[in-house]
Every structure is written in structure tokens, then in C-alpha cells.
Amino acid sequence: xxxxxxxxxxxxxxxxxxxxxxxxxxxxxxxxxxxxxxxxxxxxxxxxxxxxxxxxxxxxxxxxxxxxxxxxxxxxxxxxxxxxxxxxxxxxxxxxxxxxxxxxxxxxxxxxxxxxxxxxxxxxxxxxxxxxxxxxxxxxxxxxxxxxxxxxxxxxxxxxxxxxxxxxxxxxxxxxxxxxxxxxxxxxxxxxxxxxxxxxxxxxxxxxxxxxxxxxxxxxxxxxxxxxxxxxxxxxxxxxxxxxxxxxxxxxxxxxxxxxxxxxxxxxxxxxxxxxxxxxxxxxxxxxxxxxxxxxxxxxxxxxxxxxxxxxxxxxxxxxxxxxxxxxxxxxxxxxxxxxxxxxxxxxxxxxxxxxxxxxxxxxxxxxxxxxxxxxxxxxxxxxxxxxxxxxxxxxxxxxxxxxxxxxxxxxxxxxxxxxxxxxxxxxxxxxxxxxxxxxxxxxxxxxxxxxxxxxxxxxxxxxxxxxxxxxxxxxxxxxxxxxxxxxxxxxxxxxxxxxxxxxxxxxxxxxxxxxxxxxxxxxxxxx
Numbered sequence: 001x002x003x004x005x006x007x008x009x010x011x012x013x014x015x016x017x018x019x020x021x022x023x024x025x026x027x028x029x030x031x032x033x034x035x036x037x038x039x040x041x042x043x044x045x046x047x048x049x050x051x052x053x054x055x056x057x058x059x060x061x062x063x064x065x066x067x068x069x070x071x072x073x074x075x076x077x078x079x080x081x082x083x084x085x086x087x088x089x090x091x092x093x094x095x096x097x098x099x100x101x102x103x104x105x106x107x108x109x110x111x112x113x114x115x116x117x118x119x120x121x122x123x124x125x126x127x128x129x130x131x132x133x134x135x136x137x138x139x140x141x142x143x144x145x146x147x148x149x150x151x152x153x154x155x156x157x158x159x160x161x162x163x164x165x166x167x168x169x170x171x172x173x174x175x176x177x178x179x180x181x182x183x184x185x186x187x188x189x190x191x192x193x194x195x196x197x198x199x200x201x202x203x204x205x206x207x208x209x210x211x212x213x214x215x216x217x218x219x220x221x222x223x224x225x226x227x228x229x230x231x232x233x234x235x236x237x238x239x240x241x242x243x244x245x246x247x248x249x250x251x252x253x254x255x256x257x258x259x260x261x262x263x264x265x266x267x268x269x270x271x272x273x274x275x276x277x278x279x280x281x282x283x284x285x286x287x288x289x290x291x292x293x294x295x296x297x298x299x300x301x302x303x304x305x306x307x308x309x310x311x312x313x314x315x316x317x318x319x320x321x322x323x324x325x326x327x328x329x330x331x332x333x334x335x336x337x338x339x340x341x342x343x344x345x346x347x348x349x350x351x352x353x354x355x356x357x358x359x360x361x362x363x364x365x366x367x368x369x370x371x372x373x374x375x376x377x378x379x380x381x382x383x384x385x386x387x388x389x390x391x392x393x394x395x396x397x398x399x400x401x402x403x404x405x406x407x408x409x410x411x412x413x414x415x416x417x418x419x420x421x422x423x424x425x426x427x428x429x430x431x432x433x434x435x436x437x438x439x440x441x442x443x444x445x446x447x448x449x450x451x452x453x454x455x456x457x458x459x460x461x462x463x464x465x466x467x468x469x470x471x472x473x474x475x476x477x478x479x480x481x482x483x484x485x486x487x488x489x490x491x492x493x494x495x496x497x498x499x500x501x502x503x504x505x506x507x508x509x510x511x512x513x514x515x516x517x518x519x520x521x522x523x524x525x526x527x528x
Contacts, residue, residue, distance in 0.1 A: 068127075076142065099119035107379070117367065124158035127152070134353070155241075187238055194241065305382075306390070309386050313356070318352070356395070463476040
């Protein structure tokens with residue numbers, strides 16, 4: 001078996017094994033991946049990995065950003081746009097400058113340009129682990145949306161800053177005015193390109209009934225936004241995020257098949273995990289080479305640099321959340337601003353949730369190998385090592401302590417999320433009954449069918465009204481649980497019978513899978 005085959009097999013085994021371990025120990029998978037990726041890199045016999053920096057961002061970044069955007073809570077972002085802007089622009093730039101100063105001060109011979117490259121790489125947050133923990137502990141959705149919105153949009157600021165810093169190192173020149181103009185034009189151009197691509201994708205997918213083709217177009221949309229925007233000098237990140245937000249808002253109305261929406265969700269969920277997992281394992285495979293190239297530094301020096309840079313990342317964020325909000329309060333005392341305020345406990349949770357992840361990994365791997373003059377990019381291996389160290393510290397230390405912090409502070413939504421879901425289900429049920437009233441007069445509507453559906457929805461209406469406290473609960477939940485238990489038992493019996501028939505050769509595997517999928521869809525429609 002050649003080195004390439006060994007690499008592929010190793011990647012698959014590592015991805016599957018680390019994912020299974022994360023599920024087994026009930027820890028968000030990015031935390032397990034960062035530890036496992038570091039260990040995988042030092043497994044004897046694995047070949048060294050060399051990745052083309054120009055390809056890394058284009059391959060890995062668009063799908064990560066697009067998936068986050070299409071399932072984002074856009075309404076929450078819109079209602080908190082000012083705080084989001086501060087976190088995604090100002091906090092990113094402040095973090096970048098602080099990290100650059102610490103790195104330049106501590107590391108002998110590290111030029112300012114390379115220090116700013118490092119600062120830009122580790123400045124954006126990754127919300128996957130934090131949001132997973134928050135949802136598991138029923139943290140108010142406002143805080144979850146704040147973390148997800150920040151992680152979605154701060155990539156744009158960080159990547160523009162990264163490109164400016166890399167250009168300064170590679171070309172040897174820098175202009176603050178040109179950088180500012182590039183940032184503004186890049187942002188505007190990225191949004192416009194993203195809107196155009198999102199609109200085009202929506203028009204095409206609205207006319208497609210084939211789930212496979214529709215989902216394939218979905219997988220390509222992020223690239224269709226990122227690549228031309230990046231080629232034109234606009235923000236590929238903002239283009240991808242804009243296209244994703246556009247499709248996330250429009251998709252429920254324009255996609256003709258429920259199966260397309262259902263399959264698309266599972267495809268994106270799997271792809272997001274695979275991309276994150278592959279990135280962590282790839283950086284782990286490179287870590288050994290990177291560490292060997294840093295032989296000029298002692299272990300104590302590398303550990304010291306890593307702790308200092310990670311401390312700057314975490315410290316700046318905590319200081320930010322306990323200073324800037326007070327400045328905003330002093331300047332803006334409008335009632336609408338007071339309603340948006342969060343207490344110190346919530347700000348501490350937000351400050352401790354600034355973990356770094358896959359985007360920083362992808363950007364670190366994309367640092368050029370050489371400058372325009374043909375010289376090696378200054379301290380590239382150290383930049384990659386410190387990036388991984390920051391990700392490791394924030395994910396492992398903050399990720400493992402965040403649940404205890406949330407419980408200690410007593411941060412909970414108080415059942416608001418459940419109440420909102422009940423309200424939504426009740427509204428949908430009332431709409432179903434109203435539509436049945438309208439359809440009852442149609443010539444093709446059979447009275448027995450209408451009566452059967454009406455009885456089902458009337459019961460559902462009573463059940464959710466009782467859960468919302470509008471009427472007395474006379475055993476609706478108990479009867480509903482018994483009904484769902486019976487349906488699941490009946491569906492299970494059907495699955496067993498189908499599998500026996502397939503095993504005996506009575507039906508093909510394709511037919512069996514088609515029927516099994518319908519049974520799965522029927523079970524997925526059972527409401528909790």
C-alpha cells in the first residue's frame with residue numbers, strides 16, 4: 001500500500017474513531033478532534049502531509065461558512081446588529097493587535113507583519129463547541145445566537161485582515177489607506193456577489209424536483225459565491241455567508257419537495273462534521289513536521305509562547321465583555337438599548353465561549369510558503385504551531401469548563417425555548433384546521449378523510465393548548481405518549497418484516513431502502 005492510500009485510510013479511521021469517542025463520552029466533537037488530531041500526527045509510520053496553501057481556503061472554507069449561514073437565526077442577528085457589529089469587527093481587530101504585540105514582543109526575530117498574520121488567524125471564533133454545550137444546557141437562545149452570529153460574521157473581518165497582513169509580508173509594503181478601502185469595497189462587493197449567487201441558486205432550485213440535483217447545487221453554492229468574489233478582490237467570506245443567509249430564508253418556501261429539505265439537512269450535517277474532522281486530522285499530521293522544524297526553540301520557550309498568545313486571546317475577550325458594554329450603556333440610554341442589555345453572568349459566559357476552531361486551522365494552513373522575493377515566509381511553522389496551541393487551549397480548557405460555569409452561574413432560558421416551540425406548533429395546527437375548513441367544500445375532498453384529519457388536528461390543538469396553559473390538561477400528554485409508543489412499535493415491526501423479506505430475496509435492497517426511508521419519514525413526523 002502506497003503512502004497516499006495509507007493517508008486516506010488513516011484519515012477515515014481517525015475521523016470515525018474520534019467521532020465515536022466524542023459521542024461516547026458526550027463531549028462536543030471539536031474538543032475530541034483537537035486532542036485526537038494532535039495525537040494522530042505523532043503516530044509512527046504515517047507519511048508527512050504537504051498541502052498547497054492556495055487550495056486550502058478554497059476547499060475547506062466555503063462549505064463551512066455556507067452551512068452555518070443557511071441554518072443561522074437571522075432574526076436574532078438583525079435584532080442585535082449593533083452588538084454583533086462590535087464583536088465581529090472591533091473585537092476581531094483589537095484581538096489581532098493584542099496577539100501581534102504579544103507575539104512580536106516575546107518571540108525573537110518575529111517581524112510585525114508575521115505577528116499580525118498570526119493575530120488575524122486566531123482572532124475569529126468558532127461557535128460549534130460552545131453552541132452545542134449551550135443548547136444542551138438550555139441556555140437562552142439570545143446568547144446562543146450571539147455566539148453563532150459572531151462566529152459567522154467575524155470570519156470576514158479576520159480574513160480581510162489576514163489578506164492585508166500576508167500581502168504586507170509577501171510584497172514588503174503596507175498602506176493603511178489602501179487596506180481601509182480594500183476592506184470597505186471588499187465587504188460591499190462580497191455582499192452583492194452573495195446576493196446574486198443566492199438569488200440564482202434559489203431560482204434554479206425552485207424549479208428542480210430531483211433531490212440529488214438540488215442538494216448538489218446546494219453543495220456548490222458556497223463555492224459559486226466564494227471563488228468569483230475572491231478572484232475579484234471582494235470578500236469571499238461575506239459572499240458565501242450572504243448567499244447562505246439568502247437561501248436559509250428562502251429555502252423553506254421555494255424548495256418543492258419536503259424530502260429535499262430533509263435530505264439536505266442530513267447531508268449538510270454530515271459534511272460539516274467531515275470537513276471539521278479532516279481539518280483537525282490534517283493539521284495533526286502536519287504538526288509533527290512543524291514541531292521538528294522548530295528545533296531551534298526549547299520546549300519551555302514554545303510552551304511559554306503558546307500560553308502567552310492563548311492568554312492574550314482569552315484575556316482580551318473577557319476584558320472586552322466587561323468594559324465595552326458599559327461604555328455603550330453610558331453613551332446610549334434609550335429604552336430599546338436597555339431591553340437588549342445582558343447581565344454580568346451572561347457576559348461572562350459569552351466571554352468564556354470564544355473558542356477557536358476549523359476556520360483558524362484552514363487559514364493557518366493557507367499561509368504562503370514563500371514571499372515574492374523567494375524567501376521563506378517568516379516563522380510560518382511557528383505561526384501554525386501557535387494557531388494549533390490557541391485552538392487546543394480554547395477548545396479543551398474553555399470547552400470542558402464551560403458547562404460547569406453555566407451551571408454555577410445558573411444561566412437558563414427558564415423554559416422560553418420550549419414555550420416558543422409550543423406556540424409555533426399551536427399556530428401551525430390552527431392553520432391546518434382552517435385549511436381543512438376551506439377544503440371541506442371542494443368536490444374532490446372526501447368527508448371521511450376530512451373528518452379523520454380534523455379529529456387528529458383537533459386533538460393536537462388541545463394537546464398543545466394544554467401544554468401552553470390555555471386549557472386544562474386531561475391526560476393529553478399521556479395519551480399522546482402511548483399513541484407514539486404504539487406507532488413506533490408498529491413501524492419497528494414493519495422494518496423487521498421488510499428486512500426479513502430482503503434477506504430471503506423477496507425484494508431487492510433498493511426497494512427495501514425506499515420503503516424503509518418512508519417509514520423513517522413517518523416516524524420523524526411524530527411530535528414530541
